[in-house]
Amino acid sequence: MTSDPIPELAKHQFAILSIETTGISPQHGDQLVEIAIHTVNWNGEILDCYETLVHPGKDISGFQIHGITDDMVKNAPSIEEVIPDILSRINGKTLVAHDLDFVLSFLKPAIEAQASVLIGICTLKLMNKVAPESGLRRLEQICTYFDIDISIHHSAKADSLATAKLFSILKNLYLQQFDLDVFLKDLLTIIQVNNCPVQRNLYMKRSEAKNIANIQKxxxxxxxxxxxxxxxxxxxxxxxxxxxxxxxxxxxxxxxxxxxxxxxxxxxxxxxxxxxxxxxxxxxxxxxxxxxxxxxxxxxxxxxxxxxxxxxxxxxxxxxxxxxxxTKIPITTPGYQKQLKSLAGKSVCFSGHLSSKINGEKIDRELAQQLVKERGLLVKRVVSKNVDYLVVALAEKFSAKGRKNRKAIEYHVNVIEEKIFWEMIGVQVDD
Structure with missing residues (x-):
C-alpha cells in the first residue's frame, strides 16, 4: 500500500463467497453442492457474479433446507471442473464470507495448493467486533437486524449478495470505530493464486437445473x-x-x-x-x-x-x-400499417408454385398462408366470386389454363403478380 491508501482502495476488490453443502462436516464426507461469488469494489458496487451447482459425487441429504435435489445436480459440473472459475475470481482479491472458516473448510482441499494464503474477512467475526451487543450469529438474523432483504433463503447466490451488502455496512461501522490503518493491517489480505487458470465460465444455475430435471421426467x-x-x-x-x-x-x-x-x-x-x-x-x-x-x-x-x-x-x-x-433481416416492410388496414378482410387465392424467397428460403404454401393471415387477409382454397386477389408467379405468363385461372377470368378477379402482392401487404422478399 502507498502512504495514501485511498486511491489504491478504490481499485481494490473483494470476492464474496457463499456455499450450500450436503452437510456440515467435510471431514465426514460432506460435499459442496452450490457456490456463488460476487465480486465487489471498495464502494460495494457489484462487478461480477458467478454461481453454479456442483455435483457432489454422492447422494444429497438435507435438500429440504436448500432445495437442491439429486436430479438438479445430475448434469452439474464437479468441483474439479469449476476450480478454474473459482481461482480466477478470488485471485488478487480479499475473500469475504459469513462464517469464513466453514466456507474454507469445503474449499481448501480443492484450491489451497494454488493459493498462497486462504484467509480473509469473516462477516460473523466482524459483526461481533462492531456490534457485540446484538448477540446475533446467523446471516438471516443479522440481515434482518440491518434491514437487508434475502430474496431466497439458503441459496448461494442470494446469500452471497446479502453478505456483500452486510459487509459494506459492517466495513463502514468498523471504520467509524477504528482507524483505516487498522483495517488495512488486520483485515485486508490479498489472495494470490499461483499459475492462475483462465476462467472457463462453466456453470449450471438452479433455474436451468430445474428445467432440465422437469424435461427429463x-x-x-x-x-x-x-x-x-x-x-x-x-x-x-x-x-x-x-x-x-x-x-x-x-x-x-x-x-x-x-x-x-x-x-x-x-x-x-x-x-x-x-x-x-x-x-x-x-x-x-x-x-x-x-x-x-x-x-x-x-x-x-x-x-x-x-x-x-x-x-x-x-x-x-x-x-x-x-x-x-x-437477427435476421426484418420480414415486414415498415410503413404499411395504414395500407394493411384497408386490406383487412380481403380474400386471397394462390395459383401455381410460389417463387419468392425470404432470407434465401423459398416461401412455401404454409408460410404464405401464415403471412397473409397475420396481416388480416383471408386465404381461399378455390376461386369464387368472393375472392379479391388471385396471386400468380408471373402476371405476364398468366393464361386461361387451369381451373383457378379460368374462374378468375370468369369472375373478374384481380390477378396480381406474387412479388407485387408481397410488397402490397408489406412482406419484404429477396430481390
Missing part, C-alpha cells in the same frame, strides 16, 4: 432415449412435422401421440439428435410466424415456452432460437 424425453444414436439414410422432416402439427394443435401431448411420434422416428431410423433438430425446426418456424410483426407478445412467449417444454427444448435453447430469428 416427461414421457417424451423417456421414449426419445429409446432411439438409436446412428442416423438413417432418409430424414422425413415434413412427415414428422405434419404429425407434430396434429399432436400439438391442442398444446397437449397424449401418451398415444408420443408413441406415434416415436414409432415414426423408429420406422425411419431417426436418431435422438435428429428428432431434437426437427423439434427445434418446428419451434423456429413458430417463432418466425410470431415475429412477423417484429413483436413477441406475452401470450406468444407463453405459447413458445409451452411448446418448447413439450418438445424437450430448454428455455435457454429457446432464447437462442429467438435471438437468431431476431
Amino acid at each position: 416427461t414421457k417424451l424425453y423417456n421414449v426419445l432415449n429409446r432411439l438409436t444414436s446412428s442416423s438413417g439414410d432418409t430424414i422425413p422432416i415434413k412427415q414428422y412435422l405434419n404429425v407434430l402439427d396434429r399432436a400439438l394443435a391442442d398444446r397437449i401431448l397424449t401418451e398415444r401421440e408420443i408413441i406415434s411420434l416415436v414409432d415414426l422416428a423408429e420406422n425411419y431410423r431417426l436418431s435422438k439428435k435428429q428428432v431434437i433438430e426437427i423439434h427445434q425446426e418446428y419451434l423456429r418456424k413458430l417463432i418466425r410466424i410470431y415475429l412477423l410483426d417484429e413483436i413477441l407478445t406475452s401470450s406468444e412467449m407463453d405459447d413458445l415456452y409451452l411448446v418448447a417444454e413439450l418438445l424437450c427444448i430448454l428455455p435457454k435453447e429457446l432464447k437462442l432460437l429467438i435471438e437468431y430469428e431476431k
Whole structure:
C-alpha cells in the first residue's frame, strides 16, 4: 500500500463467497453442492457474479433446507471442473464470507495448493467486533437486524449478495470505530493464486437445473432415449412435422401421440439428435410466424415456452432460437400499417408454385398462408366470386389454363403478380 491508501482502495476488490453443502462436516464426507461469488469494489458496487451447482459425487441429504435435489445436480459440473472459475475470481482479491472458516473448510482441499494464503474477512467475526451487543450469529438474523432483504433463503447466490451488502455496512461501522490503518493491517489480505487458470465460465444455475430435471421426467424425453444414436439414410422432416402439427394443435401431448411420434422416428431410423433438430425446426418456424410483426407478445412467449417444454427444448435453447430469428433481416416492410388496414378482410387465392424467397428460403404454401393471415387477409382454397386477389408467379405468363385461372377470368378477379402482392401487404422478399 502507498502512504495514501485511498486511491489504491478504490481499485481494490473483494470476492464474496457463499456455499450450500450436503452437510456440515467435510471431514465426514460432506460435499459442496452450490457456490456463488460476487465480486465487489471498495464502494460495494457489484462487478461480477458467478454461481453454479456442483455435483457432489454422492447422494444429497438435507435438500429440504436448500432445495437442491439429486436430479438438479445430475448434469452439474464437479468441483474439479469449476476450480478454474473459482481461482480466477478470488485471485488478487480479499475473500469475504459469513462464517469464513466453514466456507474454507469445503474449499481448501480443492484450491489451497494454488493459493498462497486462504484467509480473509469473516462477516460473523466482524459483526461481533462492531456490534457485540446484538448477540446475533446467523446471516438471516443479522440481515434482518440491518434491514437487508434475502430474496431466497439458503441459496448461494442470494446469500452471497446479502453478505456483500452486510459487509459494506459492517466495513463502514468498523471504520467509524477504528482507524483505516487498522483495517488495512488486520483485515485486508490479498489472495494470490499461483499459475492462475483462465476462467472457463462453466456453470449450471438452479433455474436451468430445474428445467432440465422437469424435461427429463416427461414421457417424451423417456421414449426419445429409446432411439438409436446412428442416423438413417432418409430424414422425413415434413412427415414428422405434419404429425407434430396434429399432436400439438391442442398444446397437449397424449401418451398415444408420443408413441406415434416415436414409432415414426423408429420406422425411419431417426436418431435422438435428429428428432431434437426437427423439434427445434418446428419451434423456429413458430417463432418466425410470431415475429412477423417484429413483436413477441406475452401470450406468444407463453405459447413458445409451452411448446418448447413439450418438445424437450430448454428455455435457454429457446432464447437462442429467438435471438437468431431476431437477427435476421426484418420480414415486414415498415410503413404499411395504414395500407394493411384497408386490406383487412380481403380474400386471397394462390395459383401455381410460389417463387419468392425470404432470407434465401423459398416461401412455401404454409408460410404464405401464415403471412397473409397475420396481416388480416383471408386465404381461399378455390376461386369464387368472393375472392379479391388471385396471386400468380408471373402476371405476364398468366393464361386461361387451369381451373383457378379460368374462374378468375370468369369472375373478374384481380390477378396480381406474387412479388407485387408481397410488397402490397408489406412482406419484404429477396430481390
